[in-house]
Amino acid sequence: MRMNGNAIVGQSGGPTAVINSSLVGVYKTARDLGAPTVYGMLNGVQGLLSERYVDLSNHIQSDLDIELLKRTPSSFLGSCRFKLPEPELGNEVFEKIFEILKKLDIRYFFYIGGNDSMDTIKKLSDYAELIHSSIRFMGVPKTIDNDLDVTDHTPGFGSAAKYIASITKEIIRDGLVYDIDSVTIIEIMGRNAGWLAGAAALAKGEDCEGPDLIFLPEVEFDMELFMDKVRELQKTKKSVVIAVSEGIRLADGRYVAELGADLGREDAFGHKILTGAATYLSREIGRQIGCKSRAIEFNTLQRCASHIVSRVDITEAFQVGGAAVKAAMEGQTGKMVTLKRVSDDPYICVTDTFDVHKIANVEKKVPREWINESGDYVTEAFEHYVRPLIQAELTPMMVDGLPRHLTLRDKAHKN
Ligand code: F6P
Numbered sequence: 001m002r003m004n005g006n007a008i009v010g011q012s013g014g015p016t017a018v019i020n021s022s023l024v025g026v027y028k029t030a031r032d033l034g035a036p037t038v039y040g041m042l043n044g045v046q047g048l049l050s051e052r053y054v055d056l057s058n059h060i061q062s063d064l065d066i067e068l069l070k071r072t073p074s075s076f077l078g079s080c081r082f083k084l085p086e087p088e089l090g091n092e093v094f095e096k097i098f099e100i101l102k103k104l105d106i107r108y109f110f111y112i113g114g115n116d117s118m119d120t121i122k123k124l125s126d127y128a129e130l131i132h133s134s135i136r137f138m139g140v141p142k143t144i145d146n147d148l149d150v151t152d153h154t155p156g157f158g159s160a161a162k163y164i165a166s167i168t169k170e171i172i173r174d175g176l177v178y179d180i181d182s183v184t185i186i187e188i189m190g191r192n193a194g195w196l197a198g199a200a201a202l203a204k205g206e207d208c209e210g211p212d213l214i215f216l217p218e219v220e221f222d223m224e225l226f227m228d229k230v231r232e233l234q235k236t237k238k239s240v241v242i243a244v245s246e247g248i249r250l251a252d253g254r255y256v257a258e259l260g261a262d263l264g265r266e267d268a269f270g271h272k273i274l275t276g277a278a279t280y281l282s283r284e285i286g287r288q289i290g291c292k293s294r295a296i297e298f299n300t301l302q303r304c305a306s307h308i309v310s311r312v313d314i315t316e317a318f319q320v321g322g323a324a325v326k327a328a329m330e331g332q333t334g335k336m337v338t339l340k341r342v343s344d345d346p347y348i349c350v351t352d353t354f355d356v357h358k359i360a361n362v363e364k365k366v367p368r369e370w371i372n373e374s375g376d377y378v379t380e381a382f383e384h385y386v387r388p389l390i391q392a393e394l395t396p397m398m399v400d401g402l403p404r405h406l407t408l409r410d411k412a413h414k415n
Contacts, residue, residue, distance in 0.1 A: 002329075003033045003034045003035040003108065003325075003329050004034075004107060005036075005106065005107025006036055006037045006104055007026070007035045007039070007107070007109070007110065007328075008038070008039040008040070008048075008053065008101070008106050008108070008109055008110070009023060009026045009030075009038065009109075009110040009111075009112065010040070010041035010044045010045060010048065010110070010111050011041075011075035011077050011078070012045070012079055012080055012081075012111055012113035012114075012116070012117035013081060013113045013117045013143065014143065014144065015073065015074040016073075016143065016144050016159065016160065017156065017305055017309050017314075018070075018159050018306075018309055018313050018314045019074070019076075019112055019142050019155075019156060019317065020072050020073075020074075020075070021070045021155070021314045021315075021318045021321070022112045022140050022142060022155060022317045022321040023040070023321065024060070024069050024070050024318060024321065025140075025317065025318040025319060025320065025321020025323075026110045026140065027040075027321075029321065029325040029326065031057075033325060033326070037055055037057070038055075038056045038057065039053045039054065039104060039106070040053060040059070040076075040077045041053050042077055043078040043079060043080045044082060044111070044113075044117075044120075045080065045082055045097065045111075046082035047080065048097060048100060049096055049097060049100075051100055059406075059409050068404060068406040069406040070314060071306055071309075071396050071404075072406045072407075073305070074303075076406065076407075076408065077408075081268050081269060081271075083116070083119065083268040084123045086123070087123045087124075087127035087130060089130055089131070091127075094123075094124075094127045097124070098127070098128075098131065098133060098135075101135060106135060107134070108135070108136050108138070108325070108329070109121075109124065109135055109136065110139075110140055110321070110328070111137070111139055112142050113139070113140075113141075113142055114143035114148060115148055115149075115359065115361055116269045116360075116361070117142075118139045118148070118336055118359050118360035119269075121137050121138065121139040121356045122334065122356045122357050122360040125356065126334070128333070136333040137334060138324040138325075138327055138332065138335060138336070138353075139324070139336030139337065140320050140324045140336070140337055141154045141320055141337060142156050142317070144157055144159075144160035144196060144302065144303045145157070145189065145191055145193055145195065145196065146193065146195035146196065147191065147192070147195065147363045147364045147365070148359060148364060149358070149362040150338050150354045150359055151336075151338035151339050151359075152338070152341040152349060153341075154339075155313060155316050155317035155339075156303070156313070156317070157313070158310040158312055158313030158316075158386075158389030159306075159308070159309040159310045159313045159314065159390075160189075160199070160302045160305075161196065161202065161386055161389060161390050162309070162310045163298075163305040163308050164196060164200055164202075165199055165200060165202035165203045165390065166308060167298065167301075168186060168203040168210075168211060168241070169205075171184060171186060171296060172203060172208055172210070172211070172239075172241050173208070175239035176238075179238065180291075180292060181238050181291040181292065182238065182240070182291060182293065182294070183230060183240045183241075183282070183285050183289070183291060183293045184239070184240070184242070184293070184294050184296060185242050185244060185278040185281050185282045185293070185296070186211070186241065186243045186244070186278065186296050186298065187244055187246055187275070187278035187296070187298065188200060188243055188245055188298055188302065189245075189298065189302055190217070190245050190246060190247060191217075191247050191271065191274065192217050192363055192365070193217065193247070193366060194214075194215075194216025194217050194218050194245045194365070194366045194371075194378075195386075196302070197214055197244065197245035198214060198216060198366060198378040198382050198386070199386055200214055200243035201377065201378045201382070202390065204383075211242060212233050212237075212241055212242055213229060213242045213376045214243045214376065215242070215243070215245060216245050216248070216375075217245050217247035218366050218368065218371060219368075219371060219375035219376075220249065220250065220251045220375075222251070223256075223284070226281070227285075227288055227289070229376065230242070242281075244256070244277050245277075246277055247274055255272075255274060255277070256281065257275060257276040257277040257280065258276075260276045260279055260280030261276050261280075263276070275297060278297055279297070281295070282294060282295035283295075306403065306405075307396050307403050310389060310390045310391060310393070311391065311393055312347070312388065312391050312392060313389060313390075314394050316339060316349060320337045320351060323337045323351035332353055334356055334357065335354060336353065336356045337351050338352045338354045339351060340352050344384065344388065347388035347391070369381070370382040
């Protein structure tokens with residue numbers, strides 16, 4: 001079977017260290033299966049609406065480019081946080097998009113993203129049905145947050161988890177140098193799901209105690225209890241290291257991050273930039289306990305650290321891209337590719353597809369039974385689930401002492 005028309009691919013939402021491996025998976029598989037042209041939307045559907053796209057073959061020209069792109073962090077094509085309206089006949093946004101797709105003779109549409117981006121695939125495939133269009137729309141999973149439903153995990157999570165666990169180990173060692181009391185609060189991304197924060201537990205091993213406490217958004221955060229726990233730990237150790245998710249909330253629903261500063265504007269999906277929880281907690285420790293305290297925000301570092309990607313993750317990122325193309329070629333639409341774990345030891349995961357309507361806009365949280373009873377650490381079952389996802393490495397291509405990346409050949413926004 002061959003592809004009988006052009007394909008277009010876009011990247012959407014927050015980037016990851018391996019999102020371009022999925023882009024390569026889509027591009028290479030589509031070309032291998034005969035797609036005459038594979039276009040890339042610049043800045044997702046938002047860019048497509050202003051006819052900003054490129055012919056990817058002008059930008060990925062050799063096997064070396066493919067290898068470099070796999071190792072290039074962040075979204076090669078740029079991204080967006082753009083919410084489509086509800087699909088209705090006569091809606092001008094959809095009319096515009098489908099007019100552009102027709103002009104480019106697109107038969108296959110791929111969107112690499114998380115739960116908000118799957119909303120785009122859902123709406124586009126619904127609109128296609130309304131107008132009896134034969135274009136196939138497929139979602140390719142991606143998010144460091146690991147909060148997409150149905151799939152065992154999401155590409156991007158394993159590499160972010162590997163970075164978090166590695167850097168947490170280094171921070172714990174750094175904290176041991178002085179003979180004074182200190183508390184270090186590490187802030188980890190993940191919005192309303194604690195998968196990434198929990199990954200800090202993987203720092204624990206023969207050579208490292210791991211963080212002392214881990215707070216996830218799935219459990220209400222109690223300020224007084226937190227201070228008591230810190231004081232208790234300080235009775236037996238000088239350096240205390242605590243991991244908190246950016247999305248931890250108080251019983252009244254407020255984010256801890258909001259206590260220290262105004263979080264400002266919301267994006268199109270109603271999300272605020274959740275930074276500041278660690279800074280707030282660290283200041284409170286200084287104020288209430290009086291010891292040395294430091295806040296470390298991993299911030300965007302945890303999602304663009306391509307120098308320490310997980311080989312399992314980058315390989316799966318490629319596979320989900322390829323699987324989306326094959327599924328679309330076979331006639332599937334309105335679906336997202338999922339990863340199904342077949343076995344833990346040896347770790348084996350295969351791809352499948354699932355109705356995107358049941359995945360879009362849903363946030364998958366860490367199950368309560370994978371968090372300890374006191375709500376301040378993850379369980380062994382959690383660690384057992386994450387550990388296979390951080391295994392092995394893919395070394396960067398080093399040029400002049402630094403990792404080399406692939407960038408768009410020219411910054412022209414059209415072909
Ligand atoms: O969606 C992934 C993510 O990295 C979240 O962990 C984080 O809260 C959010 O994106 C940040 O979004 P932005 O890059 O739009 O500031």
